[in-house]
Amino acid sequence: MNKPNPCEAVEEKLSAYLDDELTQQEQQRIYLHIQQCPECSALLQELESMRTDVKDALLTSVDARDLPTILNDQPARWLSWIGWSLFALGFLLVGGFFVWELSRELLTDTGTPWWLRLGVAGLYLGLAVLFLSVLRQRIVARKTDKYKKVNL
Numbered sequence: 001m002n003k004p005n006p007c008e009a010v011e012e013k014l015s016a017y018l019d020d021e022l023t024q025q026e027q028q029r030i031y032l033h034i035q036q037c038p039e040c041s042a043l044l045q046e047l048e049s050m051r052t053d054v055k056d057a058l059l060t061s062v063d064a065r066d067l068p069t070i071l072n073d074q075p076a077r078w079l080s081w082i083g084w085s086l087f088a089l090g091f092l093l094v095g096g097f098f099v100w101e102l103s104r105e106l107l108t109d110t111g112t113p114w115w116l117r118l119g120v121a122g123l124y125l126g127l128a129v130l131f132l133s134v135l136r137q138r139i140v141a142r143k144t145d146k147y148k149k150v151n152l
């Protein structure tokens with residue numbers, strides 16, 4: 001009659017015991033009980049492996065959830081690639097035109113003060129460098145995405 005009672009109390013607190021949520025005294029009491037009670041010891045092991053399973057299942061489901069997103073993302077990837085290509089083409093054409101216009105103006109228009117011409121040149125050059133840095137970041141991000149996909 002004495003035996004089921006401590007086991008019942010231990011079983012109720014096994015979950016909290018695993019989480020380390022009990023007082024030190026309770027933790028100690030349950031630890032001692034498990035040492036000498038094969039049933040509760042087996043129960044604890046079962047609970048522990050169940051938790052590991054749940055953790056694994058959660059991790060697996062995250063991967064499984066990501067997979068369709070990545071597959072569905074392919075058109076968006078292409079659109080983004082086309083968009084960036086068009087943008088780069090437009091930028092090169094417009095930028096090239098501006099650079100050509102600018103250098104012509106800088107060479108021929110002596111009416112503009114030199115510091116203003118320098119400022120305009122710096123403005124366009126800065127914009128070009130910023131654009132290139134963004135483009136480079138995009139390319140690097142794309143490469144990283146590819147690696148991620150390979151890892152899956």
Ligand SMILES: [Zn+2]
Nearest residue numbers: 007037039040
């Ligand atoms: Zn027990």
